[in-house]
Amino acid sequence: MKRLFVSAFAAAGLFTAPATAQVALKPDTPHLLFWSPEQQARWYPAMETIYESRPIASGGRVHALPLAARKIDPTFNHADRTWTVDQYMEAYRVSGLLVIQDGKVLLERYGLGRGPKDRWTSFSVAKSVTATLVGAAIQDGHIKSLQTPVTDILQELKGSAYEGVSLRQLLMMSSGVRWSEDYADPNSDVAKGPLEGLKLAEGKPGLNPVVAYMRTLPRAHAPGTVFNYNTGETDLVGILLARAVGKGLAEYASEKIWKPYGMEAEGLWVTDPGGLERGGCCMSMTLRDYGRIGQFVLDDGVIDGRPVLPPGWAREATSKQIENGQAGYGYFWWMQPNGAYQATGIFGQSITTFRQDRIIIVVNSAWPRSGGPDLRDGRTALINALRQAALASGP
Template sequence: MRKIILAMAASAALAATGAQAQVALKPGVPSILQWSPEQQREWYPAIETVYQVRTVPRGARVHPLPAAGRTIAPTFEYAGKTWTVDDYMAAYNVSGVLVLKDGKVLLEKYGLGRKPEDRWTSFSVAKSVTSTLVGAAIQDGRIKGLEDVVTNYVPELKGSAYEGVTVRQLLMMSSGVKWNEDYTDPNSDVARAGAAILEPGVNPIVSYMRRLPRANEPGAKFTYNTGETDLVGVLVSKAVGKSLSEYASEKLWKPYGMERDAIWMVDLAGHERGGCCMSMTLRDYGRVGQFMLDGGKAGDVQVLPPWWAEQATTPQITNGAPAPGYGYFWWMRPNGSYDASGIFGQSITTFRDDRLVIVINAAWPQATGRELAMARTAFVNAIREAAKGA
């Protein structure tokens, strides 16, 4: 369990990077890690008032999420008492819970004053969307394959420690490049990467990453590396010749039928953060999960390679935690689910065999924590039990 929490805590580094690598629109905005509960409730649904963003346009059609034949109201035992959905939402500052089975709504609830049309920031859930866009680019022939080397798409990395690293190794967080993800250290890589324009005309994250040395052979070891998730975003943009927002709109938001435009936070160069901070409605989070569960198809159109969705969400490398492992920017959990996960309580949890997608958005009082994770796992497991037979 301790290793799971350490791995989760590492993901909090994304927010530390975000505090410096984004473009603030408000003077004196505190680090997103230090927002008060009041600031979380005000700004998580309106991140575009705090940071510079780009829009991911929706299309004319909305993918329906019809009501299931019945609803569920799970209860569960945790910390010596019986909890209801409302109890959990109130105690853990949850703004939304959505449960889909076979694409139909079993449970949908809102809190913290949020309404169904309100967006909510994703933190690291965006990583899983970026991974999905890699799959779309492979299907489109814009990326030749997972074993292609990253320098073919980001030539500025030639001659660096990324020479010979494959797209697959980046998605597995196993490039072998030395990286310090300690978000308590102001001199760590995660605190410094992308925080300044180092070379005019070169994306700041690329400028920083190409100066790093190699620590391990590519593919040999999992090292949580927030900078590389932004790097994958740059790679996709270069491969397809479009911004991430444009490509996400073209390959996912429009064809699958998202209900509202998403927004995506940008870095100092105006490029979307591949590792952070999309904002979308609760139901659109559910549609992202359902799209992957349905094998990457939008209607009759195969947006992702037929093999992509399953391979991306099954273990590809051991990540040091007592869990099945890590896929392509997706986490595998001991309860048999796979997750897109973000700090402060954001998650899309999928049980493939149960055809079940569970979305939770929250404003936890801290980025991660053992008790927070245990309570959410108990809640998710209770939802799964209640959904059986539905």
């Protein structure tokens, strides 16, 4: 039933999960959740050929990531066997693996035909970048504070369940608005929202389909009290942010991070049916630029002594703000049992940072499924081994 349902949406040219929607350039594009391994390896580095995207311009400057004098190449135990890094990369279909400590590269490897200049899609790692740009907008004065009511900026939501919800509560996934993110249920919000939103926005110029759908949802909990993973609201934050700064997310990301911090290559950001970059999904960048995102946040968003983010923002965003039944959740960042904070995307995308060790580990993958405990546990075993190897190799 799940495959039949997904195929119907794919025929309509919409990507419906794990976020709201984006328009495929070709109507016969298969659904993203069910791309074959060959399609993953071919299209994850070239999402702009599949979906409408906007460039994130880089500048002439490149933030250096020099090679460390030492290298690491650990073996580790997992699932009743001993693994090398190369064996893990082959078994878990890793396209890129990067380990940085104190701003220097201890390990950098590629797979699935990818090279250093090739981009790779982020999936929900984009959420963490969106939250970082919210911090920049507060620092710039475009947004007054995290306590700003959502309806102050998205006035189309007045009179909806978003009345009384703050921006901070959206970033914590705790708006209290009812939302179901069940990809197998054709009646879930994440499944029906895209087409419903398009219908609701039809004939209403300026009304984004995401906003059109989200404002129909009822209240389930008091704002700020219950964590509920909601990719629709992360796209809503992206729309709110674009409205506040008066420009698209790709342009703002270029202005605040890509150019001044020194990303080495142009990035890409997939757009929704309303033509806005999606706050919840699908940026593309090189492996080292993923590492630079991690380093920028680890360094508190300071460039050449100039703060791009409000004082304390980066640490607050990457610390537990709400219980989520796991290790906690910040502002679109996940806390991990091993003490790290992590930007995470399906099919094996992650930026994992151990703040106290100043270690950043980037993994880009094409897992055979969107997720699952076995896949996540394997990655955690690798990450823990890489961290221990970095610590054991000396400062």
